[in-house]
Amino acid sequence: MNKTPNFREIRYNEKRDKILKNAARLFAKSGYENVSMEKIAAKLKLNKATLYYYFKSKDEIFFMIQMQAIEQANDALGKVLDSNLGPKEKLLEAIKSHVRIVTRDYITGTFRQRELILPRKLMIKVIAARNRFEENFKKIVLEGVEQGIFQEDNWKLAVMSILGALNAIPRWYSPRGKLSPENIGETISAFVIKGISID
Secondary structure, eight states: OOOOOOHHHHHHHHHHHHHHHHHHHHHHHHOGGGOOHHHHHHHTTOOHHHHHHHOSOHHHHHHHHHHHHHHHHHHHHHHHHTSSOOHHHHHHHHHHHHHHHHTSHHHHHHHTTTTSOOOHHHHHHHHHHHHHHHHHHHHHHHHHHHTTSBOOTTHHHHHHHHHHHHHHHHHHOOTTSSSOHHHHHHHHHHHHHHHHBOO
């Protein structure tokens, strides 16, 4: 049985989330290497001791921002997988939900710097979470292949191409651009579904 969090735990988690979002915006604006724990604390009007109460290091903060975003993507994808939608509709929703997540301002900037080297023990966890997303994404396309809806030839290559396009979005997306996240999701999914569908 899951324990219901008490008020103290809720406040603690809310504070951690606030720190993560503000740190992510600092990383996006100034670059990870130019942001110190002091700058993060100043942004939040905290002293360093308070910040260290919530996070041990800048690496941990950066790691948690990435993990939070990936887990949001995994949760959204899991809901799509568990739905009663057909393969085309699942693929459409999977792409649109992923675009909505990676275009959030505090996530976009962090994902632009995702290749930064984290300590090995943290990087392994990030890679494992990404791999779960990739495997579940493959299941949607494979379902369509098995039902004769999506093309069978090179379907795994098609999946990696789709994921490559989605993962590149944080590099070029701007909230000041003409296309909204919804427009981007609709456009990419239309190209993808047309490209891999049999009819």
